[in-house]
Amino acid sequence: MEFPTSFERKSTCPLFGQLERQDEFCDITIKCGTWAKQFHRCLLAESIFFKTLFGQKEFLENQTGIVNIQIGDQDTLEQALMFLYDINPSLNMENISIMLELAEFLFISTLKSFCVKWLNKLTITEHNFWLVLRLRSIYDFSVPSLDVYIDENLVELIAKIEMLEIDNQSVDYILTNKQLSYVGMDLKFDFLMRWTKHDAGKRMKYFDNLLCHIDLLQLSDSMNEKAKCDKFFNYGYMFPKHSIRLVDRFIAIIFKVTVNNVNIELMIVFDEHSKEWHKVESHTSCALKFDYFFDMSDEETIYHV
Template sequence: MDEELPDGLLFKDQDFSSDLLRQLNRLRQSRILTDVSICTGPWEAPCHRTVLASSSPYFRAMFCSNFRESREAKVQLKGIDSATLERIILYVYTGEARITAETVLPLMEAASMLQYPKLLEACSSYLQSQLTPGNCLGMVRLSEVFSCEPLRRKAREVALTHFPEVAASADLKELCALELRDYLGDDGLCGEEEKVFEALMVWIKHDLQARKRHVQELFRQVRLQYVHPAFFHHFIANDALLQSSPPCRTILEAARRQMFSLHSTPSAPDLQLLWHVPPRNSYQDFLLLLGGRKDNQQTTRDVLLYDAQSGQWRSLAKLPARLYKASAVTLHRSVYLLGGMAVGAGKSEPSHSVYVFSLKLNQWRPGPPMLAARYSHRSTAHKNFIFAIGGIGEGHEVLGSMERYDSIGNAWERMAPMPVGVLHPAVAVKDQRLYLFGGEDVMQNPVRLIQVYHISRNTWFKMETRMIKNVCAPAVVLGERIVIVGGYTRRILAYDPQSNKFVKCADMKDRRMHHGAAVMGKKLYVTGGRRLTTDCSIEDLASFDCYDPETDTWTSQGQLPHKLFDHACLTLQCIPHSVTVPSGP
């Protein structure tokens, strides 16, 4: 585009430089005015020194200094084959280079040697487009040879993002100990800790005698607190190689106590630090809603997943049965659905059934049934155990019983019953204790009690309090406090077990009950439920709200896909790319 000047016009010919380059290439092809031949072995290409010197610092230094090549008619280039050199010269005279899987590596090597950074960058971009879990580790090493940071960064990202597939590649076995430790210790690694451990053992056993001295430093990169306890028990705890290392035995014993002992047993400071390493960044919390009453119709089998990053709801595999007022809890990256009133075939009866859901597989499977059929009960998890508490039994009586599921032994056992049988209390576990707040008695009157169960001692005690008057309210652990969310009231109470004191938080918008609540990312999310209007009528809700304890404020997150109450609401942590679910409802 021409440019107006105060004293005239600046004419710009946009095609001049490209036309000039084409003319120079024709002169080269006709050997007109060429003054040097670039050779590799017997092959040679006539060129113009000025064109080569203008194209790269390498040739500029060769032809514009006192090197003998500046005077010779033929210049030999070693380490470049004739086909690659021809492509380089064609690039110099046309600005074009055809990059393929067969040509990219020699072209990249030549571009690096002869100092053509844009050609090197183009080769890097091509290789980035060809990255796979099977070749990314090799690409990382290649990028280091050519000091190509974009390729190194992208190849490492693929290696971390697709670690389970990378771990199965032959290239992983060829890493040095420092390289493997760098990968295994990275917060961005996308793979379950079980895969991290398996990759470590495959690497060591590939050359056991030479590599077993690295077992301690590499084993410390496995975040044992996020390993499934059954996997730890069967595949890690008694591994002969780990047992042969005294430092590894110390780590194993500390992990065993943390996972399986119900008593708090402090470890050495460095082991405590090792145990409290956060989960990898690739893990994400998902909110799940299970069952309940949908749009005030019959009990639904729907399972909904909320992805906070996309703000979208999706439908998962439906519940295996239509269960009214079942209870659900998460344990070891699985969801356990317990009991409920089995609805169908013209009759309804309390159920013993247990179903286990894998988000990774998007599948339900049967689990070992509870000892007592129950519905309207509460459940919670601690370490390797699930507690099923109270509810209504087969004779329609209010149950004071509690049973515990051992996920390692895969069996239920009866525990000490609660002091006062109540329905619909708020339940949470904190500091080795299980807390039941409020609830209602058989006459549907609110119970002003806190009932506390000491998990390792299997004993209960109760405390009366005027602060409690909740029914059909959930409780969650938020930081160091247990938060009781509504329950025929707008009130939010935060209970501090250490001081045995309550603190009032910002009220909800509505007097709410039969709703769900769960914690994601240090915030409280409340879903659906029913509200009492000002004229004391009951209205079903599709609201979806978030409470931020930092600011003590509530914000709306929009709406659920439909009105919902008496549903289970919980969070499940997993790696997003390992989850395959259909599109939203």
């Protein structure tokens, strides 16, 4: 048998030609609005969505041979499906959101990887920052250049309403990253409160853990008062400024506070190495009460342990 010494592979070879001709070997029709096109069932099955669909004979789509997908526009959908024919999509800031949504909906992991790789090649600017940040929060992927941009511009960004859309992991990053120590504690705490209230139903469960990263003793008097008066949280343990003077003699503070109408005791421990206060899960019964005093006005007990 004669054979060529070299050749150029053209996508999926004969299948791609069949697709262009829309001949009888294209055995499944994909519709989006008024647009419709026939594809190969065997190639679409590389998508877990289609593989599952084709495996369930009772589904109407298997009887009609037509699958309706109402996500995005016909051009983006066609590019997503052509990815299964080894044709890479042409991505831009206008279609990247829909392409990622299709990758998730159709369970095409390699298409998602392609989109993330494209995003990681972007130079992050004020014009694309918010979109990339939102996509990262929704689809859970890493864009290191995005964190660099946040590090360099957090003071300006933290005041923007769009910043309230970030996920809890991004908030944790902002509050714990030592490189962001140039951002004042008032700004961080105010942002934490605004972020939590923006979607309280889903975010209140994160509030206590995120609050542990706020050095309450660094808060200004005005921010203390703002927190005490915020009925939404009902947190009454904002530290009085005079507590700072206790560091030389006392290394633990136990506050008696009311949280959501429940009386609890909150232990704050001073780390002499980092010179920071930390909230810990404990009880007064665990403290050695060698030396303490009780402040009737603030209802707090200070222990030397």
